[in-house]
Amino acid sequence: MKAVFKLSNLLFVVCFTLLLVLVLAFSGSQQPLSEAEVEAYLGKIEQQSQVPGGRHDLKALRHFLENDDGLPFYTVNLYKFNEQAQYLDGRENQGTGRQAYDRFSAVMVKLLAQQFSQPVFGSDWMADNSNDWHRLVIVHYRSRRDIAEIFISDAFADAASHKWASIEKNERLLVQGLHLPALKWGAMTLLVLLTMAFICLKRRAANKPGKLL
Structure with a gap:
């Protein structure tokens, strides 16, 4: 016993x-980003040589990082996919836009897990879909520092080519949750x-x- x-x-x-x-x-x-951290992250992103790694809106990204409150947040993402993947480097026969996005998503999920962040909801079905969105994805991030860590990684910059090849248009909302656990x-x-x-x-x-x- x-x-x-x-x-x-x-x-x-x-x-x-x-x-x-x-x-x-x-x-x-839960510590807000310092000014030095913001400059370091933006500097690393600007130096990325991958195409389309430079497709960040650096002005908007700077504002987002400089206004960090240290708290977790969610991104609510709406995507409309290209019928065929449209790669900026001109490569062909890469399948549909959905398939290209799935290639990006496979990398992104691993990067999220490394930062203890995670997708919390995704759907290809929307009842009122006047804008013809194909997918809705909600992702939880621990902090803005964590999303910056993802952005500066070579894995994200490499995978971004699949994301932008997949998307005809997209919308993103940044929100802090009241009820989502x-x-x-x-x-x-x-x-x-x-x-x-x-x-x-x-x-x-x-x-x-x-x-x-």
């Missing part, structure tokens, strides 16, 4: 630690439930005669 109890204690410590790490990771630093709150809930369950089991075991704790 002592061996079983020790094992349960170990499992609790491991699970508790993992969940705590997830909570801290998904919370981020971040993953950290799910991890925190599991943390509380795990602790409560462990305490209850420990009390039950303590009330049983002959049990060694």
